[in-house]
Amino acid sequence: MNEHLAPVTYLRDARRAGTSTEGDVRRDGLREHPSARRTSSPPVEQAVGATARGDDGDDARSDERTGKRASNVSMHQLARRGMSRWELEQVLAKREIDPAIAEAELDRLESVGLLDDAALAVTLVYTQHTRKGLGRTAIAQELKRRHIDPDIIEDALAEIADDDELERATELAVKRIGQMSSYDDDTVKRRLNGFLARKGYSSGVVRQAMDAAFASRGKRGVRFQ
Template sequence: MVRFVEDGGESERLAPVTPLFGGTSAPDRPRSATTAPVRSSAWGRDAGRPERPGRADERRADPDETADAVDAVDAVDAVDVADLAEAAEKRLLRKLRTRSLSVMEARRVLREADLDAAAVDTLIDDCERRGYLDDAALAEQLVHAAVDRKGQGRRAIAQTLAQRGVPREVADAAIAALPDDDSERALEFARSKARSMRGLDRDTALRRLAGQLARRGYGSQSLSAAREALDELG
């Protein structure tokens, strides 16, 4: 407040207020005639308005419409599951075209496709019924390949069948069906390898030949077959 002297006496009047940032002081600022008052409401511009009749009923869910929506979602899910199963089956069949699989290997392929247990069982049963999966036939195929092409003994063959997921009883039956024993096959294999060891001394040749036989699963027959083959070679 500033005191002014007026007509020989003092009077008290407020000095004009100077805005800090150069704008027009609040009392002197003209108010626009077109400026609408600001509506203050925590709920937006519809707050405080009376709700028109029937509006709440429109927002309330219709039981029939809800049931239809649930059925529609279930139908979409069923289609998704069917598509997933079809894709998994095609993937399995592509693998079966390249080589035979055991049931355990086929299950692993289907589980990688994110199928549930029931869907996996259904596809496995279907493939077995159609002859695409047969553990007994696979075991027989692996046994003959191990004997004819690799010259393996029973121990190595059993390991191969176990690694491929062939059940133990099926593997034992396939190995028991071999026409000869390990001794004959071990000696035959040793004879085929002994010729390449002519330039080695006997101890070195015996050690290498017996090691090759052992790695092919001949076990206790390895050393005796190696000795006999080297003796025949002279």
């Protein structure tokens, strides 16, 4: 009795026909399940990702260049003369340095002691008083012009003792009165008073300095009320 056998479908035939029931047939004759196939990112997504990474890198390099420029500008300015934080901030703003980067550079300079409003104030008090002969009022105005904190100004001005201020004012008055020997006393008084007042001395210091100046000229007994 003849047995009827089911028709055989060879693997290569199934591969050609695309009729695999469990998945594709690999070259070695084994079937591969569809879930095992690897997928790649769509070209558009790859392009977007690459662009985003490139933008971040460009931004980082740009910030680094700006930071170096801010540092170079700052060091150049501080090498020329002492500056307050506000003054240097204005310079960086004029150079169109990004405010956030400028702020970071100012903080860095303060942290290493290259930018110090308190030290600058003391230096200015000394130079303005000793070399230029300015009184407390004029010095305070100069420090305010440079936007130094009022508390710092007050502490710096305390470096000038009352006796030192009177002594400096008297030196200026004596020198000045020696240049006005041809004028009468009233004219000398008016001009000397205006000169010392412009130097920033208080009215009390001005009166004492003028008394000493007239005394040095042989006009003892003359006092100004």
